[in-house]
Amino acid sequence: MDIAKIRAETPGIAHGIHLLACGSSLMPQCVLDAVISHMELESRIGGYEAHTSEAEMLDGTYDSIASLIGAKRQEIAIMENATAAWCQPFYALPLKPGDRIITCQAEYAANYVAYLHRQKRDGIEIDVVPNDASGAIDLLALEDLITERTALISITWVPTNGGLVNPAAGVGAIAKKHSIPYLLDACQAVGQMPVDVEVLGCDFLSATGRKFLRGPRGTGFLYIKEKWLESLEPAALDHFSAPLIDSGHYALREDARRFETWENSYALRAGLKAACDYAMTIGLPAIQTRAWGLANGLRERLARLPGCRIMDLGSEQCAIVSFTIEGLEPDFAVRSLRAQGIAIGMTRPASSLLDAERRNLPVMLRISPHYYNDEADLDTSVVALKALL
Template sequence: MDIEKIRKETPGLAHGIHLMACGSALAPLPVVDAVMAYLDLEAKVGGYEAHAHEATMLDETYSSVARLIGAKPREIAILENATAAWCQAFYALPLQAGDRILTCQAEYAANYVAFLQRQKRDGIEIDIVPSDETGALDITALESMITEKTALIAITWVPTNGGLVNPAAAVGAIAKKHGVPYLLDACQAVGQMPVDVEALNCDFLSATGRKFLRGPRGIGFLYIKEKWLETLEPVMLDHFGAPWVSRDQYALRADARRFENWENSYALRAGLKVACDYALAIGLEAIEARVTELSDYARARISALKGGQVHDIGAKQCAIVSFTIEGLDPRPTVALLRQQGIAIGASNPESTRLDAEERKLPVLLRMAPHYYNNKAEIDTALAALEALSQD
């Protein structure tokens, strides 16, 4: 990994220290150039004409996403964000009264609200798999909780806080063994670690462009295992996902694009393609090694601060560092650091309510270094936090 080249290709680094890849990472120049070039083309020739001119490149976006996660292009749908992608899969599943969902203690708020809505509307039931002694989903407990009424396993691979990496592949092996559909939220995983849907044994996987993948905001994707394309119909359709073939009939597309609709941002698709290609060129194993080194360094430095406490869990941890510093209120602290050109974040308990209540977590500070960062930037950010704590 040529860190200096990567840093030169990251224009945001010239404007401050950015340690919030878990929110929206800094895009590299090739991604910025792809989006701007497409918008420029639209301005010059028109939106429809630009699409026609760049149709081949835009179609290759599906191949780039597929290569990133080990899928087939026909198994990929491109949506406006990760939540929209996740919801397309979840709400398409024909869950009925009495069906049970298994999920994890650290499940993300948006997903859990969807569970609650279908519980209220359809009469499904929600089972929470307990965590093991490290804080990760307990694989043994998961398998023991599967019954004939278990209709779905849906978990977040990397939660929004807590540093946790859930054992997604082990969950997939159990889901496959018992024939239970498996929906995996990979929003925080894609771009910071290798992802292989075959090894994960997931039926559905959702992700975003803006986080560790370093793509533009406002775009995400959904993976749907090929076998589901024979039976699964989206809750909402338009004439792109299901062409109107006769007066009284539509025909679902044969690929995952049945979950898309006709109108979308082609400029963002161009950026997503380049973001995938950029990550693949660097190598996801190398990226994971780099972000692990930087986040482990940050945890050690925070723990050494007076009043510093890291709140991360799990035997395997990711590049999201969750912490508190005695005397600092996270929300105003984030704003004060922003005034100094340092970007970190705060995470509210309601983002992962079950985990927060179980562990009695307050609002947390959140730092997520990416491979374009270095230890000196982490040191500067922590020195600024230490100074604020002493004021």
Template structure:
């Protein structure tokens, strides 16, 4: 479909105030998301939190269906969580490892995930094995084939790393994981909302995502997908009366669906806002969103490549809406501050976020400019002009 960019920008009033190229941090929500959250908070103030939740029961249930349509899953395979990291942790820490077990991951894996690997490795004696990258910077499939043996108990990969536009070959990884009978955990925090994500096509067994990034949902929201065939094999690392039923003084029963990974207390207004954000994305269509986002990102990369002293640092044959770069003689934090003073929002990636990748490339930091479909070409020109004016 053809997007009405002017209408989408009107539906995002803050576009008139600044250039927001920090969508991989937190996108600007459309009006319907803001209205949904605020209206429910007002209803809580009017009738009480429990009562407002009871009134919204059918709408809350519909959120599971919307997310299922978004990623081509079933509603009972979806858990609503506070954020992508909590969803990822609930899946990862439900797995059991022993000495000698191997966890395969990518060189550009995100710090929160890698820290969890390190903790479990210390506790259990499992081994973390980063799969080398190929010549484009993505996870090497030939190296994955070489490493994939009977010792491997998990493949855990970030779909789109936090520090650049690289898109890892998730479907090809999924085919290998299924053939080997190894669970595949995909961190889709940066990809859901900007790229079509189909869990059946990818073949992942678990997937975590956030609301605040490319989905344009509220902060404090996210979801976890767990394939039905794996559910009975995973008991979450902690349970409450949402996740399980206390059936006798010394017994409990874990619920049969993915909501075993939820807890009872939740941000109800945020969940409703997440549902509104998902419906908004589905209405626009993820292929159209991807095409628009990728076209803007390529235009930005081309413009950056023409600026003296600027080096585009994105890797991979397939790239997305995250554009990373360095500017000679100017630290990333200084670039961010200078652009911020001109009402242009970017973020900074540092070695602490993806240490293996940064150290391999000899990079201390990067500027990260992440575009979305509601951005326009005039904003890119404004950005390039501001960056060039040292």
């Protein structure tokens, strides 16, 4: 990996130290160029005309996403964000009173709200699988929770509040064994590690463009395993997802785009394609090795600070580092470092409430290096934190 070249291709490097890839990472120049170029084309010749002019490139976005995650292009729908992508299959599944959903302790709050919504509306029930000794999903306990009423397994692969990496492929093997649909929230995983839907064994996968993938905000995508396209009908339709045949009939699209609607931002799609292609050019295994290595080095540095506690769970930890420092208010630390041109973040208990309640978590600081960062970024940030003590 040519770090000097990568940093030169990242305009944000010139404006400070950015250590929050888990929120919204720095875009490479090619992504910025793709978005701006299409917007400029729209401004010159019109939106419809720009789409027609660039139709082949824009249509290739489906191929790029499919290649990124080991899927088929007909299994990909492009969405405006990861939540919209996740909600499409969740609300399309015909869950009925008494059906049970299995989820995890580290589940993202937005997903859990949706579970409660369908519990209230449809009478479903929610089972939460306990963690193993490392803090990851206990696969044996997961299998023990399954009954004839289990209708869905839905988990977050990498939570928003720390470095835990849940055993997503192990969950997939259990789901397949019991013929249970499996919905995987890969929002924090895509872009920082290899993702292969066949290895994962998931039926549905949702992700965003803005985090580790380094795409523009307002982009996301949904993977739906091909077999589900024969039976799963979206909760809402328009004339793109289901064209009218005559005044009394419509026909669902045969691909995953039945979960899309007609209007979208083609400029952002161009940026999403560029982000996928850029990541694949560098190589996801290399990205994982570097990003996770930087995060481990950061944990070692932070552990030497007085009163610092690293809060990450799991035997395998990714490029999200959560921690507290005794006597240091997270909001003050974030604002103080921002004033010095250093971007870090914090995570509040409400974002992963089940985990926060189980562990009695406070507001935590959160730093997430990516492969474009270097050791000097980590050193400078830790020195800045130490100066606040």
